[in-house]
Amino acid sequence: MKEYQTISEISGPLVFAEVDEPIGYDEIVEIETPEGETKRGQVLESSEGVVAIQVFEGTTGIDKNASVRFLGETMKMPVTEDLLGRVLDGSGQPIDGGPDIVPDERHDIVGAAINPYSREYPEEFIQTGVSAVDGMNTLVRGQKLPIFSGSGLPHNDLALQVARQATVPEEADDEDGGSEFAVIFGAMGITAEEANEFMDDFERTGALERSVVFMNLADDPAVERTVTPRMALTTAEYLAFEKDYHVLVILTDMTNYCEALREIGAAREEVPGRRGYPGYMYTDLAQLYERAGRIKGREGSVTQIPILTMPGDDDTHPIPDLTGYITEGQIMMDRDLNSQGVQPPVNVLPSLSRLMDDGIGEGLTREDHADVSDQMYAAYAEGEDLRDLVNIVGREALSDLDNKYLDFADRFEDEFVDQGYDTNRTIEETLEIGWDLLSMLPKDELNRVDEELIEAHYREEETEEVAAD
């Protein structure tokens, strides 16, 4: 391994060094500052004679006399089952004071694409205990379902609730409980306070034992954020596909990750795409999100819940936009619902789970699930529309039926969505609440529900009660 003292340019997070041997693209680099501090980086561009290096820990303290060592390999994550229960920093070094990690294997963090032919289609229902998710936007094993949130909204509470409560109902009844469940938590640029919130919850509920935590805090180097999710996902793939765990990966906050990408792009003087984000951001994000899934013949699964805060609550901003095109739906947090005190403030209308249709129904959840959810969507959308009208003409000017839809929308928010962060509802409970609400409407209006299901579940007395109001 050769050492060079040939740095020719330092710019933002980038260092350019002259070399006299070929250096591989993506190779890992160690830079030792004159003060003896060692920083790690990665080769971004390699040409004869000169390489561009992106430094993870920031370029502060590096000068032209710093020495550069090329390690001759691309970035690897040491993986072992013993990682469970450990807390690591954003580049995979333990920060919990525990023993050194003795890896079973070292895996390339970039990760290869899963052959679509080798994938197994995800269709196992995960019960999160949250009605707005289970009932309306069902999560299945191997799905990537992000939470689209905004600054100041309680996305972390929802993510924690899901991490705490997620089970697969039929396996919970099983004697051996099926495969084991693990949580990988990848934090990118979150504040120390938020980090504490997560850690406290993990410790309080004992979840830490079955978790691996990667922490890149807000004051950690931004560039390090580009490797944190890759470390987390490499660990997740190892646990899922080699050790048979069902892994839930929570990545927060993807917005910070994308900011880091933009920072590197700017430092390299690349031609920027929309709003200054690099043109390859779609590909880059896809290489993270697509690492969720199931593989034929393997027990485990990787389910992803990335969290992102939409700048200005704008879902057409490049970060949520590109994410939405890759992920299999989204859970949308809503500022108005939050100020009304709805917990969790999930707005089901713009939310979506693309894999829902295959994960629900007879034998999976319940035969009426799809119809109930469709009907509630339509009814809630109708109620929402009417609210605008009420503001103009008042309730009295509306027909009886319209008033029922308005009541439906109110009760839907108060009873169905607002359940609090500590309530864990089974899918049966969720659907029964759904029927309680749907029974406020006349039978004729339930045109998305099969007639037989209406007969079986419709609450006759509810109608009279409402009509008597």
Add this chain to the structure above:
Amino acid sequence: MSQTQESVREDGIIASVSGPVVTARDLDARMNDVVYVGDEGLMGEVIEIEGDITTIQVYEETSGVGPGEPVENTGDPLTVDLGPGLLDTIYDGVQRPLDVLETKMGSPYLDRGVDAPGIELEKEWEFDPTVEVGDVVEPGDVVGVVEETVTIDLKVMVPPDFEGGEVDSVESGSFTVTEPVVTLDNGEEITMRQEWPVREARPSATKKTPRKPLVSGQRILDGLFPIAKGGTAAIPGPFGSGKTVTQHSLAKFADADIIVYVGCGERGNEMTEVIDDFPELEDPSTGNPLMARTSLIANTSNMPVAARESCVYTGITIAEFYRDMGYDVALMADSTSRWAEAMREISSRLEEMPGEEGYPAYLSARLSEFYERAGAFENINGTEGSISAIGAVSPPGGDFSEPVTQNTLRIVKTFWALDADLAERRHFPAINWNESYSLYKEQLDPWFQENVDDDWPVERQWAVDVLDEEGELQEIVQLVGKDALPEDQQLTLEVASYLKEAYLQQNAFNPNDMYCPPEKTFAMLTTIHHFNDEAFKALEAGVPVEEIISIDAAPRLNRIAVQDDWKEFIAELEADIQEQLRELY
């Protein structure tokens, strides 16, 4: 991919690596030659030559590749293998069969530097000749038939770049795709396999005006915005609006002979769904498994970006091969935006001067080149075949004014605009009936009149008028409420709501509703029209609108689509509507 030709050109060495773009020194290559890059032999294509520096886009991940490693030139442009075995197979963007890759790599992950021929070279196919010794054949002529799948007979043709001549010898029986089955007097040997460069359109005699519809079994498409066999269509929509579900429905039910489905930069699980579902599903026209008429190309979003750029070309070249045999081919590309973004990504790494929103200036030219390869053709062998191209577009933020949507709209003649609002209220397919259009309507009407009903265009116009009027009335309703409208307008709103709920919506997951034949599409529309006429008669006779709209029979309009026996159901329903409404006056 194949490398049958010996390398004749000079090899070079890598000068620099930046993501998928590699430059090489001293490489003697032509534009678009396929090269093997580095010690691992990663596949790439020459995209720029400047002095002694050659720029290459690499179809595989380049981590760890460094300057000084060798670059080997094949001397051939990027080609696809054409022959039996294309159907019922799933390929990546450069036509490597994914099942073969899985076996070769021994892992569920896509490794690097593994090559596999596009069609199996060892497998033997039963060749049944249609020419005899002494016959004279020209390029494009059919010399024999191979039963490729239960549905499709592959026709073995004289390759378009052959000279043709008198047949010297003919074989019959089992052969591999590389063994000659027919030889000509000028020494040309015809095998079941041909190669064709992907970026070059296969020749045809003439392009004609398409006159037959591509019946999709989707009411809103067949009924309001039909596409022709040989037509082009774009489906733009924001995420979650159902582009992929619509594309899947088309791939399942469209009455084409051959389906080529290109998953370009989309989700892995979606492709898996197709791989899992299609072998199980029945082709509605033949009853055979759907895969027997389908070729899949999957380049998911996390697979190398350069292969994403090439996958639509791979797809359309396969489509042209079957068109040459006289088949009607439908090609779905999901999504062309990812293809455009791949162009943008490569272009920005080449530091080309960007056009609008960073896309290269040649975006529009590339898009029109692609869609122009679709059409209704007379082939060089005298048969008629067609390629219908349907491209999904994923505009950022659902904004249709962005370059890919706009450039696509300038070319295609059918526009199915997906709408986030409709999707939010679970109105599927979420195709906006006010914004969408089809320029094929008039030229397809004669077919519908002949094969379905003479009144087809009249009924369609009635539906369009009602929906238009509803759109205007809704604006007023937003201000003053429904009850403030005059009674006839309230009734129009009611009729329009049945059009929307019963007719325009279609459940892609309900076995009775997922495919709607044109007869049923027409019958459902006339039933709603019947309700409309009876209801207005009642209104004229002085019946209050509340009574008209609350008859028992009316909500049953919403249930026609899912009935096992829709004909009987409609007959009863029409009678009940008439009876119940006439009772009121």
